[in-house]
Amino acid sequence: MRASRLLSILILLQLRGRLSAEALAAEFEVSVRTIYRDIDQLSAAGVPVYAERGRAGGFQLMDGYRTKLTGFTPAEADALPLASIAGAAADLGVGEEAAAAQLKLLASLPPDSGASAQRVAQRFHLDPMNWYSRGEALDILPALASAVWRDQRVRIRYESWKDVVMRDLDPLGLVMKGGLWYFVAAAKKQPRTYRVSNIKALEVLESRAQRPARFDLAKYWTAWSRDFETRLLSERASVKLSPLGLRLLRDVSPAAHEAALVSLQPAKPDGWVKAEIPVEPGIQAVRQFLRLGTDAEVTEPAALRAALAKEARAIAAKYARRGGVR
Known part of the structure; x- marks a missing residue:
């Protein structure tokens, strides 16, 4: 954990320039004293970081220094597509990995490109929630996402409009629509859609899921949602x-x-x-x-x-x- 924080501090100093100990402590949710120890560790490792005293002071890197330690861990690489949708990444249990992946991606860009990417992030924000919505508390979502990642079969207790049923399913994907999560899975080899908030119990099974070779989640969702709207407004x-x-x-x-x-x-x-x-x-x-x-x-x-x-x-x-x- 500490090695990861040291690398993140280094990348932040590279991207943002001078940062105070208080700002870094708030960023990583640690004490100011911990940040001072981390800076000492970076200096001992040969990183040219120095401190400026005064009201506008803080830590910064020597001009021209850039780290090349931006390799992605497997978890960060998996989370990278979600890095710009912080709420979705947090729901799926990969919020920290997505944030770390985004930092490393920015640090790996040429200096001008990195600054441009930061300008975009600071000026444009994606909020997938509808007005007056607060999202749903979905405690099972990280475990469900893990089953999707690992192609593991699941058993769910699902509350439909008509009844509460048990289903053994082959996970195919997760979709966020208007701030709500939907689980796409195969039942008897036929894709079906389940609202995650209606899943009352989840058991991840030992057996491996059978995923159709040519299944395309985006195409399925486009067709299914269009058909759903047609059936709903009948x-x-x-x-x-x-x-x-x-x-x-x-x-x-x-x-x-x-x-x-x-x-x-x-x-x-x-x-x-x-x-x-x-x-x-x-x-x-x-x-x-x-x-x-x-x-x-x-x-x-x-x-x-x-x-x-x-x-x-x-x-x-x-x-x-x-x-x-x-």
């Missing part, structure tokens, strides 16, 4: 939307908003428009439209219109019983 509804309702629909259902723009009929003088949009079946469609409030009105189908009226009456009755509307 019904149609004719609606009237106010200007605000049309904007709200974009946040409630981007796919429905896109369809509305295609089928939009000219606006009336009051700004309301007519459109036909895809909706989920049953109660899901009712709750979707409730989020639009009085800025949307379903005209067809009659069954959905009646379901909305029934739900609205139930809501009004509930608030009336508690001293609200009379």
Whole structure:
């Protein structure tokens, strides 16, 4: 651990220039005294590091010195593709390896390229989470990721919409979509998708997983997610939307908003428009439209219109019983 920290300190000084003992201590979550000992170790090893005293002082390397000790460990090489997505790397249990890999990669670049890469990292940040989302606590994810890396079969207890089932699966990959993790695995040689938060128990088996020779995770996910959206939005509804309702629909259902723009009929003088949009079946469609409030009105189908009226009456009755509307 200490040797790894010494190398990381050396690379940081190379990339960032002068750094104070306090800044280095905060970076590695150790004491300032530990940093002073580490600097002494680097000096004893022949690294030309010196200290500048004063308010703006700190440690820095002699001009022109560059380390070539940037070889990746196997774990860091595995984590490298995730180095720019810190949250995903941390979820998978390889956050430290990803950070170390990123440092080594920057240090291995020519001086100007390294500075440019740092400028990009300081000015552009990828946040895969949706607004108002806080992610999911997924204690099993590191063990699941390990099984994926090592091609080990797993046994899961999975809570689906209909029931809780046991499955023996061949892991194929993990996908993050909108801040949520999905597990792609083969059941009886057929790829299936499982939401990780619905996995209630995980057992990593001794047997080796059977992975199809030509399986492409990215292609599978693109096809599966498109088919999922089609199956999810399997019904149609004719609606009237106010200007605000049309904007709200974009946040409630981007796919429905896109369809509305295609089928939009000219606006009336009051700004309301007519459109036909895809909706989920049953109660899901009712709750979707409730989020639009009085800025949307379903005209067809009659069954959905009646379901909305029934739900609205139930809501009004509930608030009336508690001293609200009379």
